[in-house]
Amino acid sequence: MPGSRPLLASRASSDTSGDRDVLEEHALLTGERTQRAETAPRTWKFWREIGLFVWAVVATAAVIILAVVYQNHTDTKPSRPHPAGKRNLIFMVSDGMGPTSLSLTRSFMQFQNGKPFSEQLVIDQHLIGQSRTRSSSSLITDSAAGATAFSCGKKSYNGAISVTPDHEPCGTVLEAAKRANYMTGLVVTTRITDATPACFAAHVNMRQEEDRIAEQMVGDYPLGRVVDLMLGGGRCHFLPNSSVLNSCRADNRDVVALAKQKGYNYIDNRDDFDKLRKGAGLKLPMLGLFADTDVPYEIDRRHETDVYPSLKEMAVTALKALSEASRNSDKGYFVMIEGSRIDHAGHHNDPAAQVHEVLAYDETIAAVLEFIKNEETETIMVSTSDHETGGLATARQLHTTYPEYVWYPSPLANASFSAERMALRYLQYLTSEPTNDQKHNFIADELQDGLGIFDATDDEINNLVKTPATALYQYADMVSRRSQTGWSSHGHSGADVNIYSSNPKVAAALVGNHENTEVGEFLRTYLDVDVDAVTKELREQGTNLKVLNHEGEEVSWMGKIPEDGERLDGQNHLTYGGDFRKRHLLHGPACDCGL
Secondary structure: HHHHOOOOOOOOOOOOHHHHHHHHHHHHHHHHOOOOOOOOOOOOOHHHHHHHHHHHHHHHHHHHHHHHHHHHHHHHOOOOOOOOOOEEEEEEEEOOOOOOHHHHHHHHHHHHHHHOOOOOOHHHHHHHEEEEEOOOOOOOOOHHHHHHHHOOOOOOOOOEOOOOOOOOOOOOOOHHHHOOOOOOEEEEEOOEEEEEEEEHOOOOOOOOOOHHHHHHHOOOOOOOOOOOEEEEEEEHHHOOOOOOOOOOOOOOOOOHHHHHHHOOEEOHHHHHOOOHHHOOOOOOEEEOOOOOOOOOHHHHHHOOOOOOHHHHHHHHHHHHHHHHHHHOOOOEEEEEOHHHHHHHHOOOOOHHHHHHHHHHHHHHHHHHHHHHOOOOEEEEEEEEEOOEEEEEEOOOOOOOOOEEEEEOHHHHHHHHOOOOHHHHHHHHOOOOOHHHHHHHHHHHHHHHHHHOOOOOOOOHHHHHHHHHHHHHHHHHHHHHHHOEEEOHHHHEEOOOOOEEEEOOOOOHHHHHHEEEHHHHHHHHHHHOOHHHHHHEEEHHHOOEEEEEEEOOOOOEEOOOOOHHOOOOOOOOHHHHEEOOOOOOHHHHHOOOOOO
């Protein structure tokens, strides 16, 4: 009968297969397992297919294994966290440079050089990840806490120079590298006593103690001399206050003389720098300080190349010297190179200064990469920022009406000087006590010659006449408005910052998004140095250690512990004046810069 045919049967079959179909249908409908009375014997065909399958699996595995072995044999770069044997590490810090700094500078470069929109900066081609930047005291870090994360691999409060939140010193990767017989160096364009370089070779509770930082950096602290080479600015913190014209110390201690006692060779001018012959004539240890405070912005320094070396020149000189000094050693070198004043341009909200600082950093990256190609020893470059400064945006709404989608690089290209230099020239002019009409004419001429601004309004000029104290910010804002560059702050922001490397394979631990402390962990892991042992030594040697302050009183070797109101930004809030920080009111002109 038709109704007796299995529902799932689709074709005629033998009695045996029909019975099997009935059983399978019963299993599907009832959920019960099919019970077979007997199992058909395995045929030769069945075993042949099994054999072919096994052979295919084995052959595929063999091919994969051979490919991996071949790749490892032909790859010249190691895949381990650190290579076996001798190695060098070049750590670069673009202080205050966020992702938008690259967008701003890339578009400026394309405009200035007539390049297509596809043209990249050198650094663009080495992006591997991002870093999260918060400190232990704030979602927005300062440079001290940011650099402590790199040097110690630990979070700390804003203002801390390689000390923990409980005010204990933490060993740094540079100190550990020196203990392991690496050659070490610091190259910056700010004061060598500023937060970032200080965090690698000093330990103080408050970053403002640059006089004490200078002493520690030349070896006057528990570990002795740990830095073989220092190049940058900031000699005012090394000269006694009896040198009235160029000292910013609070005491009469001569730290240059102290450095010489510790074995340092010392130079302080461009002529002596040129005699180093790009490192070939440099004798370590070396302290080179080429500016009283910070080396001028690159946009200004390019007019004074006979006075100040560039970041690129100092970096190449340092690499050559450190490479030669470690050539016959079983250890290589560790050097920190900082594009320091990108940060200051952000604090000043000066887009023209910003793009020239980033371009100078990019040129230094290119020179470092070229140096690595010719370096016999395994060498890696890692670059990142401690934070973003200024809340920079390549956009600005000038009116209440809906904005056009535009940003103009041309006003930046028209500028010949930074707002900082323009303000300095204006303040120097005011010492001649000109009339208001004379001030008006001077400012109009300066705007045309220095910033390429020919459409200054009467209000803009009159504001400069009336309030010269904020001239720096007014000049910067005139360029920002005309280029429609936006800023949300004269301080830092909490933005993630980029990580770059010359070798993504070796720096694989930094691929992706990371805490800034993970950058510090990578540095010590790559060099294979014991930072914890240095921390232990610092704490043992520093117990009850006292030094004399500028008033002749005995204080802790790490200086004053900040009060509650000082811990968030590393300085007393009373020094905050109006809309902008004027640290010089408390610490002198050498400190009139960003945090």
